[in-house]
Amino acid sequence: MQLQRSYTLPNCTITLEGMSDPSAGPNLDASMTILAHAVCQFLGQDAPLSGGREFFTHLVTTVNAYAQEQLSGLRSRVSQTGLVRMKRLENGLHELAVYGAQEERSPRTEPTQVTQLSAVQLFDLVEAVDQFLADGTVLPDLQLPLLPLSKQDVPSQVPVAQRVAAPALGVAGVAIASAVLLGLPVPEINRPRDVAGLEASPPEDLAKPNSETNAEGDMPRADPLDAQPRITDADVLAEIQAEVERNLNDAWTESLGLDESLDYRVSVDQNGKIVGYEGLDERATDLANQTPLLDLLYLPPADVRLQNEPLAQFRVTFTPDDQLEVVPFTTADLGSNPSTPELGANGGDEQAPQTTPPQAAAVPTTLDPPASAPGLVKTQVIRDEAAIARLNETLYNRIDTAWQQTPSFEQPLEYRVQISDQGEVVGFEPLTPAARTYGSEIPLETLKQGAARPESVAEFKAVFQANGVLEVSPWDGF
Amino acid sequence: MSASVSVTPPNPASVELLPSVLKGLPDIEAAPEVCSRRARQQLDLILLAIEALDLGGSEAILIVARELELKSIIKNRVQLWRLRGSNPLRRNSQRRPLKTLEAKALIAIIGYIARRLTVVLRQLLLVHRQLTEKGQPLDSHFRLNDYLQRFRVHFRQRMNPRRAGVMAYDSDEKLNGLAISLLEQLLFCTGTAGEKRLWVSLFDGEV
Numbered sequence: 001m002q003l004q005r006s007y008t009l010p011n012c013t014i015t016l017e018g019m020s021d022p023s024a025g026p027n028l029d030a031s032m033t034i035l036a037h038a039v040c041q042f043l044g045q046d047a048p049l050s051g052g053r054e055f056f057t058h059l060v061t062t063v064n065a066y067a068q069e070q071l072s073g074l075r076s077r078v079s080q081t082g083l084v085r086m087k088r089l090e091n092g093l094h095e096l097a098v099y100g101a102q103e104e105r106s107p108r109t110e111p112t113q114v115t116q117l118s119a120v121q122l123f124d125l126v127e128a129v130d131q132f133l134a135d136g137t138v139l140p141d142l143q144l145p146l147l148p149l150s151k152q153d154v155p156s157q158v159p160v161a162q163r164v165a166a167p168a169l170g171v172a173g174v175a176i177a178s179a180v181l182l183g184l185p186v187p188e189i190n191r192p193r194d195v196a197g198l199e200a201s202p203p204e205d206l207a208k209p210n211s212e213t214n215a216e217g218d219m220p221r222a223d224p225l226d227a228q229p230r231i232t233d234a235d236v237l238a239e240i241q242a243e244v245e246r247n248l249n250d251a252w253t254e255s256l257g258l259d260e261s262l263d264y265r266v267s268v269d270q271n272g273k274i275v276g277y278e279g280l281d282e283r284a285t286d287l288a289n290q291t292p293l294l295d296l297l298y299l300p301p302a303d304v305r306l307q308n309e310p311l312a313q314f315r316v317t318f319t320p321d322d323q324l325e326v327v328p329f330t331t332a333d334l335g336s337n338p339s340t341p342e343l344g345a346n347g348g349d350e351q352a353p354q355t356t357p358p359q360a361a362a363v364p365t366t367l368d369p370p371a372s373a374p375g376l377v378k379t380q381v382i383r384d385e386a387a388i389a390r391l392n393e394t395l396y397n398r399i400d401t402a403w404q405q406t407p408s409f410e411q412p413l414e415y416r417v418q419i420s421d422q423g424e425v426v427g428f429e430p431l432t433p434a435a436r437t438y439g440s441e442i443p444l445e446t447l448k449q450g451a452a453r454p455e456s457v458a459e460f461k462a463v464f465q466a467n468g469v470l471e472v473s474p475w476d477g478f
Numbered sequence: 479m480s481a482s483v484s485v486t487p488p489n490p491a492s493v494e495l496l497p498s499v500l501k502g503l504p505d506i507e508a509a510p511e512v513c514s515r516r517a518r519q520q521l522d523l524i525l526l527a528i529e530a531l532d533l534g535g536s537e538a539i540l541i542v543a544r545e546l547e548l549k550s551i552i553k554n555r556v557q558l559w560r561l562r563g564s565n566p567l568r569r570n571s572q573r574r575p576l577k578t579l580e581a582k583a584l585i586a587i588i589g590y591i592a593r594r595l596t597v598v599l600r601q602l603l604l605v606h607r608q609l610t611e612k613g614q615p616l617d618s619h620f621r622l623n624d625y626l627q628r629f630r631v632h633f634r635q636r637m638n639p640r641r642a643g644v645m646a647y648d649s650d651e652k653l654n655g656l657a658i659s660l661l662e663q664l665l666f667c668t669g670t671a672g673e674k675r676l677w678v679s680l681f682d683g684e685v
Binding site: 010067068070071072073074091092118119120123127130131133134146147148149150151386 | 683
């Protein structure tokens, strides 16, 4: 049976024409189950929106979704698709567009009807639809549950261009920065000069003075050694030398089994700690690790800069018969080392007068003859008692003859003296700080001059008393 | 279109205690227990619009709460103030969550009052449409201007100007636009399914 239902609102009227279930028979209360025609008329508009079941279904769906959009502000896709589409215009009006059935398939088709609705008209439309949905007697199978928009269904409210702008800017920034940075030249590696001559693979980075990786025995400083202030005070130098000798002797516990001596240039700070050493020839460099120098190497903590600490330079020699010689470093020692030519060139003149103890007349500007430096020779020691006795007397006579100067010192000066088989003084070493200080008054240097390296030496202890008395006794005792 | 909304009472033990007005607002599946920031904001602003529409608006809210037997949820003026204070844009934002039950109560009140203001709402929106179409200033109409002005004053008084959401409304025109859109939302609330629509829209994009 034919039925008609209307939902009338001030601005909008929806009229539905349809039929009830044919099998139900004539019944005034029958539900309209079949929709034949639907008309949506807005007040003040001539052409109503009309269509069949499909149109009406789309209309209801879209209006439903659109109303929720207006309440929450989140656009959904439903109102943008289908035969009936709605969207909000710039001026606050709502545009309702109806598309024909065939045109829905192809995009960018023109709608058959477009209407603009004010807020009140829209509300009346929504209300009409709600009244229809609430009406159980009309199209009961057309259910439209009210559901919130799920997260996935919310398309981004921000246009794509805006969203992409920020990451695009970031990527562009990274690209530009990397292009600029790649254009920078690779920094050159400047190998520090004082590293030359050390192990075959000098470490590349000596800029860190206290780097752990340099504990293998290389000079931990990148600066040339001349740049360090020198310790010039003779007393201090003497004390430092004694300290170094003590430490080295204590640390040197086992024989090195050397055929020839090993010479090192050792830098020592004012406390007597060895802060660096350098082999003066290749063999010395190779065998540096076997010497006690490595054990005594003192690496200051990372935050202590050795930049301006005064240092003293000594030449340390390990002889084949396991004797230790420590003498202040001079330029002559450098001369024998071909691998550090640059130090000899500019540092030599300043070095010698400062590092050698002022036994050579204490004139800082003159060069001292290197051969007069105190030092012991590492050769075999004569053990024959008769020879020792003979050489004892020879040494006594020699020194006594040479010692003419009236002593100005008050303490006795003690020396360890080496005398060759022929009676030549070949080496000596001050044993006390006073001995170092007043070494200039002792004729040992002049006696030693010109002595060749002997096969064997006898060692004696020579004591120069303040009252002018000389005592010479064998080093090992009677 | 074949999905269904499951109507589960918030708490089996308190089913009898749920005020009847709230029964039309079903709990949403998979929705969190508390409302989103947007929801808190929206409800407070709608109440603000109600107060701007009617001088007795604030009192009316409390009276309606009593009439609808919502005292268990909104006990008193202070409680209402606290609920509204959950709006993050407020100067004295309470930083408290707004429970869904409390939101339902507020919506019920909003719907009730909105229906009483149906005529006013329609009239103001009509006037606004006419004035904008003709290009006339909005303060030509006394009642509309009254509403807009009161809304602006209340908004500026209560909202924290340092919030980005508040800074978006820094001019009179923008505040007027907000006021009109709130009128539209109130109009929706007067409909047959007004409260339900508002309630469901709170969860748009949240589930």
